[in-house]
Amino acid sequence: MRTLKFLLQKEFRQIFRDPAIVRMILMMPVIQLILLPLAANYEVKNIKLAIVDHDHSSYTQQMINKITASGYFQLTGVSNSYNEEMKLVEKDEADIILEIPAQFERTIVKENEAPLFMAVNAINGTRANLGSAYLQNIIRNYNQDIRTEWIQMPRFNDQPRIDITYSDWYNPHMNYQLFMVPGILAVLLTMVGAFMTSLNIVKEKEVGTIEQINVTPIRKHHFILGKLIPFWILGLVVLTLGFGVARIVYGIIPLGSFVTIYAFAMVYLLALLGLGLLVSTYANTQQQAMLISFFLMMIFILLGGLYTSIDSMPEWAKWITKFNPIAYFIEVIRMVVIKGSTLKDISKQLLIMFGFAIVLNGWAIFNYKKRM
Amino acid sequence: MTDEKVITAKALTKKFADFIAVNAISFEVSKGEIFGFLGANGAGKTTAMRMLCGLSLPTSGEATVAGFDVYKESEKIKKNIGYMSQKFSLYEDLTVKENMRFYGGIYGLTEKRIKEKSQQVLADLHMEAEQNKLVKSLPLGWKQKLAFSVAIFHEPAIVFLDEPTGGVDPVTRREFWEMIYQAAQNGTTVFVTTHYMDEAEYCNRVSIMVDGRIEALDTPTNLKKQFNTASMDEVFLQLARKAVRQAD
Incomplete structure (x- = not known):
């Protein structure tokens, strides 16, 4: 000792x-x-989004507003040309390109469904994954919004809605x-x-x-x-x-x-x-x-x-x-x-x-x- | 000097893989003797010394130090010896006093004894003014003298010195040897390796190692007679030239 x-x-x-x-x-x-x-920090913020809008309708305007209002995205460019926006991706000035086809509004009203195209810069996998997931989520919500608008009486809504309520334990x-x-x-x-x-x-x-x-x-x-x-x-x-x-x-x-x-x-x-x-x-x-x-x-x-x-x-x-x-x-x-x-x-x-x-x-x- | 043998070695050998560093050396050292261990670089001096100190396990042969067996009783040997290695062995980031206190303490000296002994060593070395200075701030010669004093701080029966005067000036070397004589007079056996042939002259007996073997062992006077030369330098050169082994 x-x-x-x-x-x-x-x-x-x-x-x-x-x-x-x-x-x-x-x-x-x-x-x-x-x-x-x-x-x-894992939270992905300030995702740089470029939008190619071939439609220029009130629907696309509403959708873009909804996306920018979410707070996760930063609109870096809106134009008519996919190639132009792709250049932004190449220069690392855009993470995701959302392409809205011509006559998007017409198609969705007439045929009840319309395609959208999303191009994601996947160099940073986490950012790409989360970014596209956020974007999909917002578009899905938007889709639901316009549907509730169409059918005034939700009781007869042809699309059943499942509402999930969250409760975050331990770290509320x-x-x-x-x-x-x-x-x-x-x-x-x-x-x-x-x-x-x-x-x-x-x-x-x-x-x-x-x-x-x-x-x-x-x-x-x-x-x-x-x-x-x-x-x-x-x-x-x-x-x-x-x-x-x-x-x-x-x-x-x-x-x-x-x-x-x-x-x-x-x-x-x-x-x-x-x-x-x-x-x-x-x-x-x-x-x-x-x-x-x-x-x-x-x-x-x-x-x-x-x-x-x-x-x-x-x-x-x-x-x-x-x-x-x-x-x-x-x-x-x-x-x-x-x-x-x-x-x-x-x-x-x-x-x-x-x-x-x-x-x-x-x-x-x-x-x-x-x-x- | 008495006839009591404090170190005995019989055919002591150390092999590293297929390299025989120390090849069956045999010798005896008496109490109070200053025993010089000479040899060129790589001749096996340090390895032999490390075996005696219990730092290295022999491959074969027998040896006792202070009456204890090097194989089975190395920890008992360690209580009875002091050792000063080629590498500087004091803590540079401790002060002079703290180094003495630490080494005194781990050898089991009492607080009172440590204090007394420290004062005495400081007085002998004329280092009272430096006692609270960090060791790294001292000149090399002082460090070496201090390292020697710390190696014999617990008054061991035998002290092993591995090239203790390497790199110090002639005046300090002289002072260092005065300290060695002092220790020997107090009954401590001194086992010292060196390159300096003038230092060999100060030893009671010297052994000269060449390629892991002891080629000569006698008093400096007898060795000079035997090789028919005027100086130890010549004795050493005649033997060392026979070496095949490359110096490290």
Whole structure:
């Protein structure tokens, strides 16, 4: 225990002596939490729409009004020529072209149906999908409107109408930030935990002080604990700062209890630091450690369910996410913050995380050799 | 110097894949002796020293350090030795005092002892004014002397020095060797590798390694007699020229 005291004293001195690290630890969560959730937004707005109107009737006028009134679209051009509007798409000045054929109004009145053509710039798949879905929705509504206009007595409407009423649970205002902020917080904690530990130990390898440590009677587990504890504490500080930012900037207060979040975060950090430690036993230079961590983080974050739902991933990717600690943390933090889940609800994830912590740390301790 | 042997090695060997870094070396070092370990770059000096310190596991052969077996009791050996590696071994981002405190602490010295000993070392090195300076701000010669003082801070039975005077000026080297003599007088056995042949003259006995083997082992005077030369330089050159192995 005395040895550990000296080790911890040394680690804390070194960490706080490096102003860059302290700044990183304090500024990173604050800046990233303020910037990212505002920018990382799925809602597609300002879709640039070009309309080719060959009809020029009151119906097309009404439809165009309805589209622009929706707020999602920005009309970039109305003309008679499809080729002209296509040029806008090529210059990236239009996302969707809506072509209204000549005699649209006449056809719809006479034949009860009329075709429309939609050309979508599908380079950005999400934008294209959502944009065309919005547009279809508006046109469908418009279609219904004119039909109700025709048949004054809805009772005899030949088109049965199904009205759907929504009730959005847990996030009633569909507040995107309520979903993103906890997720980003989870990623931040991961970065601090995994990067810092691995770099710290590899730095000792690079400078050569680790050899000096290896020639002392320090016990392996003391040395490793001496490295883990400071970053474990720093991780919890970052998490606390993060919740502070979430509260002040976004007004997000977890529905569940902080005890649940911190209990899980403590185990999660343990697993994560174990991973950092493991990386450091394989890497010989800080550059190597950085690259390995970066590689792992990319996979973990992209397959962690932060941006894209794990449920819609292919089977093999879902299988990978089972071995991705960050996926569990993002899931749990969202459950607790948004849904108010309790310790009992997350007990399965907590148990799995304990498993991660034991395996990763065990592997790291096994792999860390005082003697070559 | 007594007849008590603190280091013994019998046919100690280290192989890396098919490369024999240290080839069946045998020698003994007595208590209080200054034992010089000479050899060209790549001759296997550092590897041999690392095996004795418990940093590297021997492939075959036997060795004991401070009475403990290098295979089974390496952690006990570590309590009884000090080590100063080629690479600089102090924490550059800690102060002089903090480094002493840290190394004293992990060797189990009491708070009181650490304080006393720190004061004494600072006085010996005339570094009282620098005690709260970061190690990285010190000149190399000072760092080396400090590193040596930290290596023997816990008063080990044996201290291993791996090219301790590399890159320092002649005056500092001289001072450094005075510190080594001081330590030897206090009963610490000194095991030192070096390139400098004038330093070899300061040793009680020297061994010269060529291509992983010990080619010569005796007092500097006897070696000069044996090779019929006036200086250790010549002894070394005669032996080292036989080397086939490329220096690293």
